[in-house]
Amino acid sequence: MSRADAPAPLDVVQDLVNTWFGRLSGGGDEGLQSPADLARWCRKHGVAVMDEAVTARELELALAVREGLRAALARHNDAAQPVDEAALGKLEEAAPELGLRVSLIDDEPALHPQDGSPVLRMMAALLGAAVPAARDRTWHRLKVCREPRCRAAFYDGSRNASGVWCSMSACGTAAKQRAFVERRRVRNAARRAAGREDHA
Ligand SMILES: [Zn+2]
Incomplete structure (x- = not known):
């Protein structure tokens, strides 16, 4: 079984986290190496942005969001796993540049x-999506693989939400x-x- 995809809008959060994970072609490829990579990723998700419109600072922020999300999602599957405080701290520092406002236009208050x-x-929309997802509990099913060499994001659709590996056949079996x-x-x-004691 391969990695399960999260329901929208968490599927985009999952896809951002998985622009890097340890197993990508076997060696930790970075999917967001340049501002142009980030522009391409945004276009893939329906946000029109030209390659040269993305700045180095925006790439830095996107990576802070990605690794902060990975650290937050890692807490969903394993209390024994060390929390990546540095990644969470970086995201906290970046957050003021990613402004959100409350809107009451729709039935439910939204960010x-x-x-x-x-x-x-x-990036702000991705963070904002965590709030309603936490309310409907889909947020807690979006997890990061326990395997340290993988760390991919996966959606745990199991009945009791007890999954810890992105894929049983890959990471689960290896562990x-x-x-x-x-x-x-x-x-x-x-x-x-x-035996040594016997012969002593
Ligand atoms: Zn894995």
């Missing part, structure tokens, strides 16, 4: 991006194999220790 460049509005090898190592070491 809308304030005026700004297309990229800033898009189980490592655990098996580790248990065997501990068992063999204990046996060897017991």
Whole structure:
């Protein structure tokens, strides 16, 4: 089974987080290396922006948003995982540049991006989407893979929302194999220790 996609609008949050993850062509490729990469990513999600319109600062902000989101989503699947405080702190610092305002035009109060460049509005909209998603609990199902070499975002559609790996066949199996090898190592070491005592 491959990674499950989150429902809109969290699918865009997931797609941003997954512009980098450890398994991309086997070696941690960065999908947002340049402002033009970011422009392309925005266009893919329906935001019209020219390559040369995106600034280096906007790329920096987008990466802060991405890694802050990854840190926040990692908390959804594993309390034992260390929290990436540095990434969360960077996002907090970037947040004032990503303005949101409350709108009551629709039935439900909503957060809308304030005026700004297309990229800033898009990043603000992504953060704003977390608030209603947290209310309807879809936010808590958007998680980051527990496998340290992966860290991809996946949507946990399981009945009890207990998934921890992006894919059982890839990361889940690898983790189980490592655990098996580790248990065997501990068992063999204990046996060897017991054998030495027998011969003492
Ligand atoms: Zn994974």
